[in-house]
Amino acid sequence: MQRAGVRTTITNEEAWSYLLDVAGIRTGDVVEFRWNYMVPYDVNAPRSYGWRARYWVDNWSRLTSWRVFFHGTLPIRKQRTEILYHRKHGLGLMGWPATDRQEEGDEVRCAWLMEDLPACMDEVNARPADHLPHIVVRLEPDDPRYWRRDHLSGIPAQQPYWLYVLRQREDKALWWKQVARKNVPDHQNELLKEFIRTTTLGQDQEPIARQIERIHERIAAEFTYEPDLAWYDSDRWAGRSRMGDQVKEGQLRAISRYDLYAKIIDHYFVEYTTAYVMDARVGRIDDRYITPLWGNEFLLAVRDGDGLLWMFPRR
Numbered sequence: 002m003q004r005a006g007v008r009t010t011i012t013n014e015e016a017w018s019y020l021l022d023v024a025g026i027r028t029g030d031v032v033e034f035r036w037n038y039m040v041p042y043d044v045n046a047p048r049s050y051g052w053r054a055r056y057w058v059d060n061w062s063r064l065t066s067w068r069v070f071f072h073g074t075l076p077i078r079k080q081r082t083e084i085l086y087h088r089k090h091g092l093g094l095m096g097w098p099a100t101d102r103q104e105e106g107d108e109v110r111c112a113w114l115m116e117d118l119p120a121c122m123d124e125v126n127a128r129p130a131d132h133l134p135h136i137v138v139r140l141e142p143d144d145p146r147y148w149r150r151d152h153l154s155g156i157p158a159q160q161p162y163w164l165y166v167l168r169q170r171e172d173k174a175l176w177w178k179q180v181a182r183k184n185v186p187d188h189q190n191e192l193l194k195e196f197i198r199t200t201t202l203g204q205d206q207e208p209i210a211r212q213i214e215r216i217h218e219r220i221a222a223e224f225t226y227e228p229d230l231a232w233y234d235s236d237r238w239a240g241r242s243r244m245g246d247q248v249k250e251g252q253l254r255a256i257s258r259y260d261l262y263a264k265i266i267d268h269y270f271v272e273y274t275t276a277y278v279m280d281a282r283v284g285r286i287d288d289r290y291i292t293p294l295w296g297n298e299f300l301l302a303v304r305d306g307d308g309l310l311w312m313f314p315r316r
Contacts, residue, residue, distance in 0.1 A: 002017055002018070002019055002020070003017065003018050003019075003020060004016070004017045005017075005018075007063075008233060008295075008296065009062060009063075009295060011233065012233055012234075013230070013233045013234050021034070031078060040064060062166075062293060062295060063293050063295070064138075064140060064293070065139070065140050065141075065162045065163075065291075065293055066137075066138070066139050066140070066162075066290055066291045066292055066293060067137075067138050067293075068096075068130070068135050068136065068137050068138065068284075068290060069082065069084075069135060069136040069138065070122065070129055070133060070135045071097075071113070071115045071118055071133070071134060071135065072118050072119070072120070072121055072122050072129065072133055073118070073120065073122050074120055074122050074123040075120050076117075076118065076119055076120045077115070077117075077118040078116065078117060079114075079115075079116050079117075080113075080114070080115040080116070080118065081112060081113070081114055081115075082112065082113040082115070082136075083110060083111065083112045083113075084110070084111050084136075084138070085108065085109070085110045086108075086109055087107050087108055087109075088107040088108075088109065089107065090140060091140060091141035092138065092139070092140055092141075093138070093139045093140075093141065094111060094136060094137070094138060095136070095137040095139070095289045096134070096135055096136045096137040096289070097113065097134040097135060097136055099111040099112060099113055100112055100113050100114040101114075113136070115134075121133070126282060127282065128281065128282050128284075130283065130284035130285070130290075131284075137289050137290050139289070139290075139291075141162070146162075146165055147159055147160055147161070147162055147165060148160065161291075162291075163291045163294050166293070166294040166295060167275075167277075167294065170259055170299075171259070171263075171275065173260065173263075174263055177260055177263045177264045177267055178263075178267040180264065181193075181264050181267035181268045182267065182268075182270070188245060189243055189244060189245030189246065190245065191245065192245030192246065192248065192249050193244055193245045193248055193264065193265070193268070194268065195249075196216075196245075196248035196249065197216060197265065197268055200215055200216050200219050201215055201216065208305070208306070209269045209271055209303070210303055210304065210305035210306070210310045212269070213265070213266060213269065213303055213310065213312075214310055214312075216265055217262075217312045220253060220314070220315060221315050223251055224251050224252060224253045224315065225251060225252050225253070226252075226253050226255075226315055226316060227252055227253070227254045227255060228255050229254055229255040229256050232255075232256055233255075242254055242256050242257035242260065242261075244257055244260065244261050244264060247261065248261075253314065253315060258314045258316075259275075259299065259301075259314070261314075262301050262312065262314055263301075266301070266303055269303075271303055271304065272303075272304070273301055273302060273303050274301070274302050274309075275299050275300065275301055275302075276299065276300045276302065276311070277294060277297045277298070277299050278297065278298050278299070278300060279292065279297060279298075298313070299314075300312060300313050301314070
């Protein structure tokens with residue numbers, strides 16, 4: 002068994018996979034594997050709520066949108082793939098059509114039969130999402146997390162899971178704006194203002210986009226990156242991000258990649274937007290496959306003349 006760490010919202014969780022070593026195989030032999038994989042999706046478990054809810058994000062945070070590829074790194078002579086689910090899961094199947102579909106009450110079983118699949122999933126720069134048949138799976142359970150009350154009327158409305166994920170990251174945006182613009186400065190805010198002043202010295206008459214661009218270039222070229230492994234491995238808050246100290250020491254921390262840029266931009270009293278992106282070799286975000294978004298990279302943009310200045314915080 003192989004184990005690896007997977008970063009969730011604010012913790013590192015353990016993921017595992019099996020390695021099968023079958024002895025005595027010779028060229029021309031046919032090997033048959035049969036296996037089942039069950040995904041617990043109990044959103045009503047006690048750990049899903051309460052003060053530990055953000056730490057125990059469980060499967061619901063990772064498996065709201067995923068894909069199944071039929072091909073592998075070895076040739077496959079014959080393959081049968083089945084997905085069995087209950088209607089209340091709100092599961093949607095898209096992509097390659099099922100060979101067989103059976104319904105019994107609220108249980109649905111879909112099967113895909115494939116033959117003579119070549120080995121191609123380990124090709125360099127391969128783009129399987131564009132060129133190979135696959136299944137796109139999307140879960141839309143009736144979960145309180147995906148409901149939100151309107152801040153004026155109080156009427157509850159359902160929201161897509163990706164919006165919930167983005168709000169987890171960006172929910173402090175208004176707070177950072179207030180901190181950046183408050184009249185009574187604190188020490189961390191003063192350190193950040195000094196960093197901005199020294200970085201953009203002599204650029205007072207230039208457009209705001211050029212000043213922000215200069216700050217971004219300095220962070221990208223001169224700062225070190227702290228992955229905050231100890232913070233994610235801890236069961237408790239292991240210290241504030243202290244962004245003023247970060248810029249003074251020339252450091253960008255993983256826990257404040259978004260927050261630091263948001264706070265810097267807010268010092269200029271301009272609006273910004275974010276965009277979530279994927280490596281083209283992995284696929285593209287569309288109305289079918291959104292990805293869980295927890296680990297997606299993001300860009301920030303400010304208005305630059307008739308266009309936008311896009312910035313990618315360093316890693």
